[in-house]
C-alpha cells in the first residue's frame with residue numbers, strides 16, 4: 375500500500391492554540407509577559423539561570439558574536455557540517471570562519487583538530503550539536519580556557535540533549551536555540567539564547583530591540599521620558615504570539631523525545647543488518663535530542679536511491695552538503711573538494727529520514743520496508 379510520508383510534522387495541538395487565542399484576545403502581541411513566562415520555563419528546563427527569546431537562532435548566533443565584539447580581523451572556529459546559518463552568523467559580523475573537520479563516528483566537530491587552527495586572531499569556537507548529539511564539550515572547553523576563547527554553542531538541534539548530564543548553556547558562555555518549523559518545538563520561526571551570565575542576559579534583553587534601555591512592554595505600560603537608545607542593537611525580539619505557541623510544547627518535549635527515541639531504535643535495529651546502510655554512533659555519555667535520523671549509503675548510488683524514495687512518496691533531506699562547498703563560501707575563500715574530507719564523505723553519502731513524534735507505526739514500518747527493498751538492489 376502506497377503512503378505519503380511527510381518529512382516533518384509539527385506537534386502543535388489544541389492546548390497550544392488555546393494559549394495563542396488567549397494571547398490574541400489579550401491584545402498585546404509583541405514582547406511581554408508571555409515571552410518572559412516562556413523564557414523562565416526554558417531556563418528552568420535547561421537548568422540555566424537565564425534565557426532570552428529571539429526571532430531566530432541565526433540572529434542569536436550573530437548577536438552572541440557581537441556581544442564579544444567579534445568582527446573584522448577576527449577568526450571563529452566552527453564545523454563545515456551544519457546548516458549554513460552557523461557560518462553565516464560569522465560572516466554577518468565580518469569575522470572569518472575557520473573550519474575544522476568532523477569526527478567520522480558522530481559528524482560533530484573533531485575537538486582534537488581545533489588547536490592546530492588557533493592563532494592570535496582566533497576569538498571563539500562555535501560547536502554545533504549535530505542532529506541532536508552534543509559535541510565533545512569537555513575537550514572544547516579545555517581548549518577554550520587554555521587559549522582564552524569564547525564558546526558559543528549552536529544548539530539549534532539540541533534542545534533536549536545532554537553530555538555527561540550537562541545540557542547546552544551549562545558548559546559554555548552562550549547557547550543558541552531555534553524554534554524554526556522543523557525543530558523540536560516550533561512557532562514557525564523563532565529562537566532563544568541561554569546563559570548563566572547576568573551581564574550577557576542584560577545585554578541581550580536590550581540588544582534584541584535596537585539597544586533601547588527599556589522593553590516594549592515597559593514603554594507601553596508607563597510612558598517614560600527616560601526612553602533612550604544605548605547602543606546599536608538588533609530587531610530580533612520574540613513576540614508574545616511566538617511564545618504562546620511554544621510554552622506548552624516545551625512541557626511535552628520530553629514525552630515527544632521518548633517517542634522519537636523509540637523510532638530511532640526501530641530504524642537502527644532494522645538497518646543494522648543491511649550492509650549498504652551505515653549509521654553514525656550515539657555515544658554512551660550522550661542524551662541524544664534525536665533531531666535528525668540520518669543514514670549513510672553508497673555515495674555513487676545516492677541520487678538513484680533518492681529518486682526511488684521520492685517515487686514511494688517518502689520525503690527525505692540531505693543534512694548537509696558541507697558549507698565550504700556551497701558556492702558563496704567556495705568562491706569567497708577558495709575552498710575545494712578534499713579540504714575537509716570527513717565532512718565531505720558524510721555530506722556525499724547521507725540521507726535524513728522522517729523523524730517526528732506524529733509518525734505512526736504504520737508509516738515507520740512502511741519507511742523501513744521500502745528502504746530495505748530499495749537498498750537491497752544496490
Ligand SMILES: *Cc1c(COP(=O)(O)O)cnc(C)c1O
Pocket residue numbers: 429430431432433456457459460502528530531551552553554563564565
Ligand atoms: C535550524 C538551524 C539553525 C538556524 O535556526 P533559525 O532559527 O532558522 O535561524 C542554525 N543552526 C543549525 C544547526 C540549525 O539546525
